[in-house]
Amino acid sequence: MSLETIYALSSGAGPTGVAVIRVSGPEAQNITTSLCGKLPKDRVAQLSRLIDRSDNSILDEALVLFFKGPRSFTGEDVVEFHIHGGRAVISSLLNKLSTFPNCRMAERGEFSRRGFENGKLDLIEVEGLADLIAADTLGQKSQALSQLGGETSKLYEGWRSDLIYAIALVESALDFSDEADVPEDIAGEALPTVQTLYSKIETFLDDGARGEIVRDGFRVVIVGPPNAGKSRLLNALAKRDVAIVSDEAGTTRDVIEVRLDIDGLPVIVTDTAGIRETKSKVELEGIRRSFEQARQAELILFLIDGTNPQIEPQMVPDFDLDDDLLRGEIPVLKVWNKSDLAEVPIEISKKIDVIISAQEGAGLGKLTQLISQAVNDRVGQGEAVVITRERHRELLRKCSDELENFLEGDLSDTELRAEDLRQAAFSLGRLVGRVDVEDVLDKIFIEFCIGK
Ligand SMILES: Nc1nc2c(ncn2[C@@H]2O[C@H](COP(=O)(O)OP(=O)(O)OP(=O)(O)O)[C@@H](O)[C@H]2O)c(=O)[nH]1
Ligand SMILES: [Mg+2]
The missing domain is CATH 3.40.50.300 (P-loop containing nucleotide triphosphate hydrolases)
Known part of the structure; x- marks a missing residue:
């Protein structure tokens, strides 16, 4: 959990009928109580006068929604102030928020990033969200929605668990390494799983770049x-x-x-x-x-x-x-x-x-x-789940290459074969953001606007 509380205008720049300012972090609750006088019920919208306690001036009359963590977009305590969308109203509330301790303006994509770090969204879903916000056409929108909805993640996660099963089989063969013949037979049991997975991924890769x-x-x-x-x-x-x-x-x-x-x-x-x-x-x-x-x-x-x-x-x-x-x-x-x-x-x-x-x-x-x-x-029409980014294609390619190494390798060398599968699983893990993704995070979140 972060120590800092972040806030930002999450709707478009004013003037608009309604503007939404979102706050996330440990201070969210105190801020809400201070501005509204009392904390609204969890997840129930409440009409409230927002008061600046320093001079008792009225900031605005707002609809306030409080989400107790972890049941929120970021996984932290979150409050949304639905205020009037005039520029002066927006800036007065933003200014007020900056005066609370450990509270600062959010960076691009920082709400989503916290959601990712707290396990609310995986990387594929985060990318789907970025695509949804950027979508100009209906085709882009429905593709992004299916990615955000978790269908894509489910497919990749399914492949990853098949792989983990295969790894377990091959690794169990390692324990038999002194007894002749046995390791090969046991590792051989992983063959059909790896073979099926390999052809699934190959077919998936050979999609004419539809999603992209x-x-x-x-x-x-x-x-x-x-x-x-x-x-x-x-x-x-x-x-x-x-x-x-x-x-x-x-x-x-x-x-x-x-x-x-x-x-x-x-x-x-x-x-x-x-x-x-x-x-x-x-x-x-x-x-x-x-x-x-x-x-x-x-x-x-x-x-x-x-x-x-x-x-x-x-x-x-x-x-x-x-x-x-x-x-x-x-x-x-x-x-x-x-x-x-x-x-x-x-x-x-x-x-x-x-x-x-x-x-x-x-x-x-x-x-x-x-x-x-x-x-x-x-x-064309085809599978609902498609590869939408070069990052995904590269990692799937790597995974598939490792599976190929396994299939073409010498099965009696169980140590090496287990390593092929571990590498393949590692690529799938990177794909959904389960392992070692620090290097891609900044790149992904920079695509977001502030407030998302
Ligand atoms: N009558 C007629 N003239 C056309 C038509 N299309 C283009 N023109 C004229 O052809 C000339 C060249 O048009 P451009 O669109 O500049 O041609 P371009 O292919 O872009 O030319 P470059 O940029 O020099 O390679 C202009 O005078 C246009 O008005 C058409 O369908 N009918
Ligand atoms: Mg021309």
């Missing part, structure tokens, strides 16, 4: 020759003027992104510099960045200028995206633009995926639909 895409966004990158209308298309999709549009070739040099919500999933559309031969150093750097973006894309929109059609990327001079990239992994949509000026010749119409006029808006509905389809092809 839902969390971080599906990247669509617009590439093509200068003046094809890439920036105009970005503006049309964003429904606002984000990028400069001009008939001067080589207008865009920086990478410009907008975030869209397509059917509840976050889609990041990126406009890039037009690809062409150029001597301008700045433009060359822009072109280099275009390729760099394209390589990270989940979908490439190859934009064709209808008035000067180059319908294959290879027809664009200097378009040196690796051949395997365009043929293989990343899907490419060929988008014919400027349909208001130029129709698609019948002989090439089969090679075009969608015809638009970024300027007039024609075909944009169809294009959005194709993007949405690409997102769904990638994210």
